[in-house]
Amino acid sequence: MLRLEKLVKTYKTGDQALKAVDLAVPEGQVLALIGPSGAGKSTLIRCINRLVEPTSGKVNLGDVELTGLSSSNLRRERRRMGMIFQEYALVERLSVMENVLSGRLGYVGFWRSFLRRFPQSDVDEAFRLLDRVGLAHMADKRADELSGGQRQRVGICRALIQNPALLLVDEPTASLDPKTSRQIMRLICELCKERGLAAIINIHDVALAQMFVQRVIGLRFGAVEFDGPPEGLTPEVLTTIYGEEDWEATIETVDNEEIDEAAE
Amino acid sequence: MPMQDVKGQKIWQRRTGRESLGHWVIWLIGVAIFAYCWQQISSATTWFFVWDAPRIADDIWTRATPPRWEYISQLGKPIWDTLNIATLGTIFSLILAVPVAFLAARNTTPSLLLIRPIALLIIVSTRSINSLIWALLLIAIIGPGVFAGVIAIAIRSIGFCAKLLYEAIEEIDQTQVEAIIATGASRWQVMAYGIVPQILPAFAGIAVFRWDINIRESTVLGLVGAGGIGLQLSSSLNVLAWPQVSLILLVILAAVVISEWVSAKVRGAII
Numbered sequence: 001m002l003r004l005e006k007l008v009k010t011y012k013t014g015d016q017a018l019k020a021v022d023l024a025v026p027e028g029q030v031l032a033l034i035g036p037s038g039a040g041k042s043t044l045i046r047c048i049n050r051l052v053e054p055t056s057g058k059v060n061l062g063d064v065e066l067t068g069l070s071s072s073n074l075r076r077e078r079r080r081m082g083m084i085f086q087e088y089a090l091v092e093r094l095s096v097m098e099n100v101l102s103g104r105l106g107y108v109g110f111w112r113s114f115l116r117r118f119p120q121s122d123v124d125e126a127f128r129l130l131d132r133v134g135l136a137h138m139a140d141k142r143a144d145e146l147s148g149g150q151r152q153r154v155g156i157c158r159a160l161i162q163n164p165a166l167l168l169v170d171e172p173t174a175s176l177d178p179k180t181s182r183q184i185m186r187l188i189c190e191l192c193k194e195r196g197l198a199a200i201i202n203i204h205d206v207a208l209a210q211m212f213v214q215r216v217i218g219l220r221f222g223a224v225e226f227d228g229p230p231e232g233l234t235p236e237v238l239t240t241i242y243g244e245e246d247w248e249a250t251i252e253t254v255d256n257e258e259i260d261e262a263a264e
Numbered sequence: 265m266p267m268q269d270v271k272g273q274k275i276w277q278r279r280t281g282r283e284s285l286g287h288w289v290i291w292l293i294g295v296a297i298f299a300y301c302w303q304q305i306s307s308a309t310t311w312f313f314v315w316d317a318p319r320i321a322d323d324i325w326t327r328a329t330p331p332r333w334e335y336i337s338q339l340g341k342p343i344w345d346t347l348n349i350a351t352l353g354t355i356f357s358l359i360l361a362v363p364v365a366f367l368a369a370r371n372t373t374p375s376l377l378l379i380r381p382i383a384l385l386i387i388v389s390t391r392s393i394n395s396l397i398w399a400l401l402l403i404a405i406i407g408p409g410v411f412a413g414v415i416a417i418a419i420r421s422i423g424f425c426a427k428l429l430y431e432a433i434e435e436i437d438q439t440q441v442e443a444i445i446a447t448g449a450s451r452w453q454v455m456a457y458g459i460v461p462q463i464l465p466a467f468a469g470i471a472v473f474r475w476d477i478n479i480r481e482s483t484v485l486g487l488v489g490a491g492g493i494g495l496q497l498s499s500s501l502n503v504l505a506w507p508q509v510s511l512i513l514l515v516i517l518a519a520v521v522i523s524e525w526v527s528a529k530v531r532g533a534i535i
Contacts, residue, residue, distance in 0.1 A: 049446055051442055051445060051446060075448045075449070075450060076448065077448075078445075078446060078447065078448035079447070079448040081446070082446075083443065083446040083447075085439060085442075085443055087439060089439040089440050089442065089443035090440070090443070091440050091443075091444070091457060091458065091461050091462070092437075092440070092461075092462070093461040093462065093464065093465075094457070094461050098457075102443075102444060102447060102449070102457050103447050104447075105444065105447045105448065105449035105450075105453045105457065106447050106448025106449060107448075110450060110452050110453055110456070113449075113453055113456065113457070114453075114456050155443075158443070158447070162447055162448070168446075
């Protein structure tokens with residue numbers, strides 16, 4: 001459904017963040033993108049919805065080629081790609097409801113959105129989503145009154161109300177505590193399954209990634225070093241992605257998870 | 265090098281010997297310039313007037329007190345004009361300053377090379393000319409009266425408001441804007457949802473701050489004929505009616521104190 005062909009991004013400073021990345025994501029697949037800081041993970045997902053303009057190569061979403069679109073057509077395609085951010089990126093001074101409804105901006109005209117007169121169906125959907133993530137009672141709170149985990153849930157609602165086909169998720173758990181991180185990852189993966197969404201999740205926490213996704217992509221210096229199931233992440237593989245380190249502890253947690261799951 | 269190695273012990277000093285000598289010389293030059301200027305000013309001053317000043321001040325004080333309280337009946341309209349000049353001038357200037365600020369901010373300007381310099385030029389040129397001088401020019405163009413004062417205040421305030429506002433725009437959190445762009449929002453929607461909520465507190469603060477300044481500025485505009493209480497002040501000064509002057513000064517003081525109080529309240533409510 002999503003296909004990247006020879007995607008290259010070279011920044012003005014001359015840093016090559018992406019070196020001819022080829023990647024195909026089938027419908028409904030949740031994949032994790034791991035790699036050291038500066039490997040180009042953020043750049044990769046920002047090149048997909050063109051928050052960062054790729055230098056060359058192609059991005060195809062369904063049968064639409066995103067890289068060649070004019071700005072108005074690009075806006076229409078962006079509605080099909082929900083994005084979730086590391087620091088939540090909620091508009092701090094707007095209410096939770098306004099933040100969720102801002103996911104509908106691509107569908108609603110300027111004056112309606114400016115006067116906050118969203119269609120009733122959008123408001124219904126917003127309440128449904130807030131209820132689904134357990135925040136229905138928070139709708140009138142200002143976004144900056146919420147805790148990190150709650151903010152990220154609002155961020156998830158904002159992405160989902162776009163009715164997207166693909167979720168682009170940039171370090172969803174990097175600012176959260178371990179327990180909330182798991183809850184958020186679980187929520188994202190559950191919602192993807194419910195709605196049949198594909199997702200690309202940038203993530204630092206290898207163990208967490210292994211726990212939840214079906215496929216892992218390892219990125220190093222802007223090139224794909226690993227592409228396979230989470231079980232394939234052996235110490236040797238992690239060494240090629242991140243460099244020399246003792247990986248036993250990381251792998252061990254994974255084994256335990258697997259045993260747990262097998263026991264259930 | 266401030267770091268020295270003396271017998272195996274590392275000694276750190278803030279400056280090397282050469283640097284501290286340089287600093288000493290700069291201070292010496294500064295003091296010498298100050299002494300020279302002092303002497304120049306001193307020889308150009310007619311000291312008789314200076315020694316005489318306390319006696320004259322005392323003389324004016326006795327003439328000006330008590331204020332002529334019954335004159336207050338004629339000050340209601342002028343102080344109302346002054347408040348209107350300040351308020352309308354501030355509103356007009358904000359209407360003009362908002363687009364200028366968006367054109368001047370690095371992250372919202374449509375063109376860094378052409379439009380941003382023009383916007384910056386508007387900011388600098390309106391800021392650099394005093395409102396009294398704007399008023400003089402405008403009186404020549406549109407005649408004396410309150411309207412000239414309003415326009416003078418409005419023009420003078422554009423630069424101030426636009427400069428503070430564009431700095432606020434440049435300091436917004438860009439990830440919130442990115443998030444709105446990623447939803448497929450149009451350019452105007454990105455402004456309304458991503459940028460405006462972030463700069464609203466700054467905008468309100470700037471507006472009341474400038475209104476506060478404008479009340480003080482508009483009190484003197486009447487001196488050149490642009491309406492308001494300054495008109496009364498200048499005519500009273502011209503006929504040496506000191507009790508009236510002291511009452512006018514008291515009224516101005518009261519107006520400024522009230523405006524300070526209002527703006528402090530408003531700013532407190534917003535932030």
